[in-house]
Amino acid sequence: MTADPLAQAITVARALEETGELVEGVPAPDTGALVEGYRRLVLARRLNEQASALVRQGRLAVYPSSRGQEACQVACASVLGDGDWLFPTYRDTAAIAARGVDPVEVLSMLRGDWHCGYDPVVHKVAPQATPLATQLLHAVGVGHAARLRGEDTVVMALCGDGATSEGDFHEACNFAAVFAAPVVFLVQNNKYAISVPLARQSVAPSLAAKAIGYGMPGVRVDGNDLVALDHTLGEAVARARAGQGPTLVEADTYRMESHTNADDATRYRTDDEVAEWVGRDPLRRVQTYLRAAGALDDAREDEIAAVAEEMAAGVRAGLGAEAAVAPEELFAHVYATPTPQLVEQRAGLRTELAFEEA
Amino acid sequence: MSEPKMTMAQALNTALRDALTADDAVVVFGEDVGALGGVFRVTDGLHRDFGERRCFDTPLAESGIVGMAVGMAMNGMRPVVEMQFDAFAFPAFEQVTSHVAKLANRTRGALRLPMVIRIPYAGGIGGVEHHCDSSEAYYAHTPGLTVVAPATNADAYGLLRAAIESPDPVVFLEPKKHYFAKEEVDVGAGVPPIGRAVVRRPGADATLIAYGPSVPVALAAAEQAATEGRDLGVLDLRSIVPFDDETVAAEVRRSGRAVVVAEAPGFASVASEIAARVSERCFHHLEAPVRRVTGFDVPYPAPKLERHFLPGVDRILDAVDTLHWEDAA
Ligand SMILES: Cc1ncc(C[n+]2csc(CCOP(=O)(O)OP(=O)(O)O)c2C)c(N)n1
Ligand SMILES: [Mg+2]
Numbered sequence: 158m159t160a161d162p163l164a165q166a167i168t169v170a171r172a173l174e175e176t177g178e179l180v181e182g183v184p185a186p187d188t189g190a191l192v193e194g195y196r197r198l199v200l201a202r203r204l205n206e207q208a209s210a211l212v213r214q215g216r217l218a219v220y221p222s223s224r225g226q227e228a229c230q231v232a233c234a235s236v237l238g239d240g241d242w243l244f245p246t247y248r249d250t251a252a253i254a255a256r257g258v259d260p261v262e263v264l265s266m267l268r269g270d271w272h273c274g275y276d277p278v279v280h281k282v283a284p285q286a287t288p289l290a291t292q293l294l295h296a297v298g299v300g301h302a303a304r305l306r307g308e309d310t311v312v313m314a315l316c317g318d319g320a321t322s323e324g325d326f327h328e329a330c331n332f333a334a335v336f337a338a339p340v341v342f343l344v345q346n347n348k349y350a351i352s353v354p355l356a357r358q359s360v361a362p363s364l365a366a367k368a369i370g371y372g373m374p375g376v377r378v379d380g381n382d383l384v385a386l387d388h389t390l391g392e393a394v395a396r397a398r399a400g401q402g403p404t405l406v407e408a409d410t411y412r413m414e415s416h417t418n419a420d421d422a423t424r425y426r427t428d429d430e431v432a433e434w435v436g437r438d439p440l441r442r443v444q445t446y447l448r449a450a451g452a453l454d455d456a457r458e459d460e461i462a463a464v465a466e467e468m469a470a471g472v473r474a475g476l477g478a479e480a481a482v483a484p485e486e487l488f489a490h491v492y493a494t495p496t497p498q499l500v501e502q503r504a505g506l507r508t509e510l511a512f513e514e515a
Numbered sequence: 516m517s518e519p520k521m522t523m524a525q526a527l528n529t530a531l532r533d534a535l536t537a538d539d540a541v542v543v544f545g546e547d548v549g550a551l552g553g554v555f556r557v558t559d560g561l562h563r564d565f566g567e568r569r570c571f572d573t574p575l576a577e578s579g580i581v582g583m584a585v586g587m588a589m590n591g592m593r594p595v596v597e598m599q600f601d602a603f604a605f606p607a608f609e610q611v612t613s614h615v616a617k618l619a620n621r622t623r624g625a626l627r628l629p630m631v632i633r634i635p636y637a638g639g640i641g642g643v644e645h646h647c648d649s650s651e652a653y654y655a656h657t658p659g660l661t662v663v664a665p666a667t668n669a670d671a672y673g674l675l676r677a678a679i680e681s682p683d684p685v686v687f688l689e690p691k692k693h694y695f696a697k698e699e700v701d702v703g704a705g706v707p708p709i710g711r712a713v714v715r716r717p718g719a720d721a722t723l724i725a726y727g728p729s730v731p732v733a734l735a736a737a738e739q740a741a742t743e744g745r746d747l748g749v750l751d752l753r754s755i756v757p758f759d760d761e762t763v764a765a766e767v768r769r770s771g772r773a774v775v776v777a778e779a780p781g782f783a784s785v786a787s788e789i790a791a792r793v794s795e796r797c798f799h800h801l802e803a804p805v806r807r808v809t810g811f812d813v814p815y816p817a818p819k820l821e822r823h824f825l826p827g828v829d830r831i832l833d834a835v836d837t838l839h840w841e842d843a844a
Binding site: 191279280283293294298299303305306324328329332335491492 | 542568573574576577579581582583584586587588589590591592594606609610613614617618619620622623624625626627658659661681682683710749756757758759760761792
């Protein structure tokens, strides 16, 4: 790590070259752990593919894919302990799955069952946030509450490059820094906010450089390099856990697919640009390295592929079935005890339903 | 009858103190709530007596305050946050409507938010622009929020205790013009349930329905009407959400006439909602259409024009005069 904060916020930290070779001077990663990381990358990629396929089949309404960003998705989950919290966005389904939540539960939201399909308390994963950057403040609050109680919880808060333009991004960074909250902000800079390129969001030297204004470290890292991400995020988590406050990490990555299936990326970016990023694929980089290191062979790859297929089959089965919804549940959770007005409205709906059934 | 006299600010301060003492999860934060004790002194001495952990100043950012409170409530705390003035709560509106109000529903009750957003509320203090808005309709229109507006200092104490104990998020609207008026407050009277209106004055001829700062105005109107031979009742809603249809309808059915009094502009307002609810439930008992006496549909005026804007005794009595008395038996 360099001593100059601005250099650290601008220079992209990397451990594996795009070719899969170890960057000179970087210590060799533990191959056992990296094979596990690779397994998670394959699962994340498979989940992205499966979910996108389910959209094409009309099973899901929409899926914001993190294809190309799987290293970020895997790393942000694997650096956390059981007592830590993850605050994901709509694009972070694979990160939630990497944290151990059943992808069927996560994706059931996009089948239209309910606005959140998993129990956030059990998994210590907040509901996926759609209003951009708003969740970052919740992350600060969770972290600050933990610190007030003397707990060493760390909170990983995710957002995109576009979200850094929102006011809540600024407020969250500032609050976290002022209260020395144990939060790691991970900005997945995938270069676009729907159609709007990074250059229209910010002319700062980097997004990580914004950290300097808040008085916290900003680190820029290759977002397609699992080894570098594990290292950078791991250090940021350790700082937070030790009471040294927040870190802003910018991961330099790329959104390989359209924003969602409803988007048409050909209107605002070129095939050449996309092709360039194919060469920087986060999976192949680790795969090449592990194969060269003799830590990954065909047999192990087959095993991993089989696990991924099994996961995908489970997702297909889980989401292929039509889940029944309970209309009366509309009124169940708005308040701890439904208001008299909701009780009345529920009775009205009940009558309508009885009439429908008759 | 000899309870200590307190201002509403002191009653609220006592409620915060008692809540901080009763429950270690309660934390109080906002702008200037620490050393200063809040611009209205509602948090006076809390930082000194309970320490930085329990009562603290934040950076100046309302969305940040409410958003951080959401996270703290997600993680076991009971935050009570102060917005400095009603119009300065608007930067937090996205947090309030998209998260505070919805998180319990979104998570099927897994994440309830026991938090209170205290807002100095409404007019009558000659405030400069942005210091006197009546914003209750925005909050009342948002499912998931509880919206409370005390009219007496005793209720300020009791309802704030109840709000802090509530498992649901509460928007707590504190009528500014009451902050420094003294009344007897019995802090041992017990915590009133949120969602029950109270009859402040029984009346056989018509019912004035009010909340927050309009309650004393309605009481003054009833007092005046009594000297003219009309027996007006006054109902204090105390909580806008949940709304006490039962008490409201029972009172109006008894009197047969209703006037809703509120400071906020009348169009698409809480007063409109009340008028509609009363009409739906009491139509066959009504001698006359329900009337609303509200602020005009204009931005909150400059101090010299304030008295023309706010519903006053005369305007209320003029409305009462239109309630078809000549037809009455
Ligand atoms: C407050 C708000 N404004 C607008 C939107 C609509 N919207 C959804 S995603 C998106 C782009 C966000 O881009 P970025 O933060 O870079 O994240 P990415 O989608 O690239 O992961 C927009 C504008 C929103 N969800 N919230
Ligand atoms: Mg983006």
